[in-house]
Amino acid sequence: MSFVPKETIEVIAQSIGITNLSSDVALSLAPDLEYRIREIMQESVKCMRHSKRTFLTTEDVDTALALRNLEPIYGFTSNDPPRFKRAAGHKDLFYIDDKDVDIKDIVEAPLPKAPLDTSITSHWLAIEGVQPAIPENAPVEAPSEIRKSEFKEDGLPVDVKLPVKHLITRELQLYYEKITDLTLKKPGSIPFRRALVSLSADSGLHPLVPYFTFFVADEVARNLNNLAVLFALMRLVRSLLQNSQIHIELYLHQLMPPIITCIVAKRIGNRLSDEHWELRNFSANLVTSICQRFGHIYHNLQPRVMKTFLHSFLDPTKALPQHYGAIKGIEALGSRLIRLLILPNLEPEKQENEMKRHEAWQVYGALLGAAGQCVHEKVKTFGNLFSPPTQVTSRGSGKSVIAMPGKRKASTVNLMQQQQLPPMKKLVTDGTGGAVPMNSMSVDMQGSTGGYSSMMGVSSMSMARQISNDNVPGRDIGDQQRKVSSTLAQAWKDDIDAGNLVSSVVELFGESVLPFVPNPEAYMFL
């Protein structure tokens, strides 16, 4: 049965002047007409597909007609589609509404806007991961037809935006699958190492970063009993951080929780022999590198990380590995934080449990390392104070004088400053006029702390002398005195802090802390 009714054939016949067409002829012509239409339409669809289009145009039909050596149909290139109207009194009869137009009107009508010439231009698709609102880019909001307006119980309308599909190329999908497969199944293999190198150096991986961050977060939560996989995941994160081509900072909120989990998790790995300590150290270093790189962009990043570590460190209910992770995390963030957060909270604790003895030793080692690093930094800061003495002359039992060559005599300002020096310092006068020569100073060597504090005095006094010798014209001596006193006070405070720090650390850890003191400075403890 043809889809072209015989009535259509009769109407077409009437339109070209054939009035006496019999029904039988119309019935036999209908299937042939259908065949010809199908033939032309199939050719048209071929032309459309070859043009890489999904919408059939009049040009495709014209091309199909030309392929069949048929005359093209003229007059259908207009953008205005033909308007069909229903014939009055006939339910199924339509005709094309062909209006008469005045030639003068067309001649006087203005031309439409001239189109753009074919050219190649560049525009920003995204800047720092943010799509700029320019005409070339699709609007960020979902189109109006897919945005549904719903109503809450209180009757207020709510816009529900459907999720936008994030399309990535097939090659990137394969790359992602390969990397994730290697991470989970062959974490120690050579292909995995190559994959890490690729992740740290290749450009064009930015579309995959959200997928990798989600993968890391998901797998860390899932594989807390699998140390090898956790280590592989952390190495993957490190490679992503090393890649300068991608903007990892946009995904730090997803990346930080799994890394911190690897530092302060209660239990990592399912065997006692698992060296999870190494993973905690590695992850702590990762956190440090993140804070160093992105701390200036996200000001609350380091405080939040620090808060997490401090909570784990101070909570007595936490397990020893958690304390270890917290200590390592704080240690990696710098000696200043060790001094502020760890050292004031140290208390000796005896561990009777044989099982936990190993863990306790690890925590002790971490604490010793942190305290030692802090001492090392502080001693380095005052390194010039600890240089071996050039001349040491004995002045009686238990006393020695360190001669500082090349120093000038004290000026009147120095004499004024002597009243502000702390009483701990022991000064030796030369007996001539009560003035204290700066080239001699007694040092109590009976205790390491005493010696340390006394030697610090040299720094303060020499600083005072340097300031006093810079006589700037136009300033009265009162201003100088105030400036010198404030400088001295700060210097003396630093000295006292350093002395207290070293003494407290030595009290807690004994001689274990000595390896952290650089060689030239170590003589002070002898």
Add this chain to the structure above:
Amino acid sequence: MTNDGARFVPDDFGHAAARLAVAQLCDATEFHGATASALDAFADVAVRDLLDLGRIAESHADRTQCTVFDTIRSMEDLEAPRAFASAGGIREIINFFESAADKISFAQPISNFWVV
């Protein structure tokens, strides 16, 4: 590139210019009105004729630009009857080429395509 099912929009500007040109021809031959479909068909035929003329002229040229003689040969190929009806037909075509800008002015100023 695929247009993902979006409607293919023909060249509005080109079609409007062609309609204007044939409307001028109709006006010159003292037609005062026409049906919209007839005018569209006429514009379509005129555009196709020009395209064929240019295509054949280019094939005769074997150069980057066509000359008047290439155009005459393309008219000959298309069997344009008016071009060679009189003895001075070719001379008329050459004269037209030389002074076309002075003789016929378009009804509307046609701007150049914008270049971004």
